[in-house]
Amino acid sequence: MHFNVGWLALSLCTGSAGAEAGATPPARETILVRADHVIVRPGLVLEGAQVLVRDGRIVAVGTGLEAPEGARVVQGAWVCAGLIDPWSALGLAGDALAETNATPATRSVDGFDPYNMDHLRREALRAGVTSARVQLGSAARIGGLGTVVRLVPGLAREETIISDASNLWMTAGLTQSGPAQFVETGEGFTMVEGGRVQDPFERADSADRIVSALQAGKNYLIAKNEHRHELEDWAKKMAEKDVELDKEFKKAKKEREKGQKDAEEKDKKYEEKKYKEDKKPQPPRFDEDNEVLSNAIDGRLPLLVGAERSAEIRALLAGTAPHGRLRLVLAGGSEAVNHARELVERRIPVLVWPTPLGRSRPDEFESHDLSLAGRLSREGVQVLLGSGGRDPSATRDLPLLVGLAIAHGLSRDDALEAVTIGAARALDVADRLGSVEAGKDADLIVLDGPPLETTSHVLFTISSGRVVVTPEG
């Protein structure tokens, strides 16, 4: 009896210490989540349903599921997929955010510090945000490859990094509004580069530069494809020649022996007979940046472009129109409503940062129009919502930003889609994140009210099968 009490006290102690210090994340568990409403994905809600989680994955979603032996049972009113911040700065140092010398192949994942700002990440988890896309070079013409990460501090690298190349990031024109700002990271202040106020001439060609970079990628892709065809042709010709040589094998053998003999007599070196098929076609010179660009042009890598003004958006849309497979996502898009029809036709989503900065009525885009997301959505444009990728502490408040977008005209379903499955699809991680479906990673939040109502509280946050937030701490 005495032993039991002591053991209990010890286990309680370690439990709370783990939650406080967070040096090691809680272990993976088999979990049965019971809820009054399970939002499988926006628009599909199961009433009185359960979600079974095992080995970090969702193994079943439905009604009438029972808890297996030893499973942890977690209960709440609402369940939905963990929120994804597709435009975050959490985990990148200020110098990486302000990087301006990146090339397309520069990877944000290499600048990502899984130990950085863990208190902010814990606050984000508490708010229900479980993963985020982080991106270096938020103001750069070319920011390189973004990465999608889990926000749980202390996870192993392979569990933290969901995608090490979720997208290519570029900007056109003036994307950084406002002056340079100091961002409190909890460990001091980090300067995030502010507006590179470019002159109109510099702005004018910024979309063209993106287009010409893409063209370079296209040329590379063409060269690579040509090389592939040449290789195929060459292999075919080689095979034909083999057959031909096989036919005349005896004659050729005789000729060769004669030649060798002649050479011996004349004390010369015998030279083998050459065929034009011996020469193998050369591949184009490997270029890392063009590799990335060609992946983008081929639709294997989404291209996110930060652009605010109509002029740049128009130039960008015109310049990218010939590249049918390109998967473009517009970020910022203050004046994107003007191009709504084309955006709808080409299925280009817009990643909006609905922040309450500046005057309520925009006369220039440095003021943020909270109704942008709603207006785009009403025009039929797919909207994504993010925290702007500048202030690492803003990811915590993603639900508030989404709330502001809702208040200013975005429907709740569209809003939820924007920060779950919509974001996952746009960043090519929908096979793992974004909805509550069997087979996906177990990244869930359990709430006492509807998600995205700012009056609701997150009771539990589950990230890859680990209960990282509980009502107690």
Next chain:
Amino acid sequence: MIAFLTPFLALAAIQTQEPEARAWTIQAERVYTGTGRNMEKALVLVRGGQVSAVTANADEEKERTEDVLRVYAVTAGLVDAGVRVTNWTSVEQSNEVTPNLRVADALDPFALEWDRLLRTGVTTVLASPLDRNVIGGLSVVLKTAGPESIAARTVKADAVLRGSMGGDPSAGNHPAFGRPTDFYSRRPTTRMGVEWEWRKAFFDTALGHNESDPGRATLVAALQGKLPIFIQAWTTQDIRTAVFLREEVQTRPEFAAAGMNTPRFVIDAAAEAWKEPQLLARSRTAVILPPFPAAGRTRENAFMAWNVAKVLKDLGVPVALSSHGSADMEQRLSVQAGYAMAGGLTFEEALAAVTSIPAMLLGVQDRVGTIEVGKDADLVLWSGEPFQPGARVVGTIVDGVLRYEGWTAVQGATAER
């Protein structure tokens, strides 16, 4: 229970908002009291925020409290007469002479600078306005730790009248071309102008020309010697100017007639005091030295010799060392004492130059500066011989409260020897 920086102590410090003065027994290999009585293997007992006993007697063992600190050496808390815990908001530049303004109004008890001072063993400081004015105002003597309130930490309010010679008050000023656009075009632009402002202030006071000036009372007290005047003077010409100014006040009949001919001067930041030490000895003027520069030259291109403290001391000039507001860890007070020893001072003399002498110059020697029964329990606990490279401050006690503890990091270093 012997507390070697036990986790309990650390916990207590976190949990209680305002730690109370505890009854400490400090067991040290060396106790440097600063009174000429140094002891080995001795005890310092602290009760009610004051030193209650300093003894080598082992019988005191039974008086031991529960809280025992065992360290290598103990000295009195260091006294820095030249800190800058203020910023530009501490000096009212719209007038070049503002004797009545109190720097205490501009101090922030929440500033992080206090913590740095505490960690380097400094327990008492003189906080002064920045030297952008000829006569900047009233400095205050206060402890580096205590309640988060300037008033509660003050040892002596209005302790010193602070001013400056030389370049600082005139730097950045310019003559007016046409109508002055701001006060920088009428303030002194040269050394001469600065000196003239001093003389004008003194003469106006003696002759009663500034009856309506709110700063008059302060200047009267200063000229009567009731309030020491700390003048910043880096270079030899500024030091001479300050000394001559004082001698002028002492000898001119106008001042004698007004009964204002006994001012007390202390030269602060006197880097070039070694050039004419006799002058300072003759006029019996005390000196505060700025930190030793790494490359000889210091501010205002003044050259500071390594043996300046020794030269002055040998002539009987009281010398205090200071950090002069530097946040550089190389220029902290304990390191300066080590440099002064390299320049020729003995350990006792160097210790006095950072404890009892500055305490005396600030007029707080009855409370701080030495380890004596009845004085404030401001103590620095060292891991080795004080001021030597490698010895570090492992604890700072202010008014009987352990305000900084470096044990956790150096538990091995302080283990029983």
Next chain:
Amino acid sequence: MLSILLALAAAPALQNDGPLAIRAKAVWTGGGKVLENAVVIVDNGRIQAVGADVAIPDGAELIEHDGVLTAGLIALHGATGAVGETRDGTRPALPEGRVGLAVDARHLDFEALREAGITCILVTPDPAGITGGTTAVVKTAGHTVLRDPAHLSLVFSAEGLSGNTTPTSTSGALALMQNLFAEPRGVVAEARAGKLPCLFEVREREDVRRAIAFAKDKKLTGALHGAALAGEVAGDIKAAGLSVIVPALSIGTPKRTLDAVIRLQKEEIPLGFGLDTPWNHAEALRLSAVLCVRAGLDRQAAWEALTAGAARIAGVEARVGRIERGLDADLVLWSGDPLDLGSVAQTVLVGGKSVAQKESVR
């Protein structure tokens, strides 16, 4: 997929001439009281009756509202309507400068405030010198200045100091402030006599302390504005009997700041929120409160700080801030819980007149 319900279409066009009856699913009257399915009768710009079984007068226009009806929000620090007119840099002290006379109460910028459900704003002079003048309470519609002067603004932060005119120092500013309070007449005398509260502009915690010491010395009342960490010296503020205007909080506000606000509330210090329009978006007011609530601030206290509490700090509690018989009919019809940022101010009334209508998307 999405059904857009236009409240505009659902809400009847307000005639505004005769009496008006609003029946709402929930009426937050103030002080934590919630009436379910209650009716509010409005006539002559005032609230005439509130209750579940109030008789609807003959000829009254009836609005059925499927949401929450509250008093209008009150923002406590801003320059809307007087942008560029709130700072006179020519002298260190301008106590008689009246922002109330500089406000263009018909300025277009007020529209954004109305749309966010804000019906009153405290317009303040910039912190320049030791005092920039007096504040005024302005309605966001109807060209109404409710109270002028409302406070004497006194600057204790470094914002008031200058690089090239007096004062440049905290000590110098305090000396000037002492001289100012020797003034026998005018707003300063009124403040000294306790007839006019003061607005203490502070930034750092030590500024708060200095302001409190000065207020105690001169027996001043009023509110502190601008110190994010004021809550860390909440005990001192409580002892001095001052209120606090929390500066507008933004997305990503550090937890330490939010915790400090909660400490103010735990000490029962009267709270309001600043907005600092037009530099902040009008929604930053509700956002500030929601940020605090999510960090643990009591819901009720947060709502009071947006309405009745703010009215008390502004000295206009006899006119606005609650839904009560006799008070101005400054009302907001929210689509849902106003502390859910996703809720919209569907209809905003100032003095019984509809001043903003907004569609709601579900």
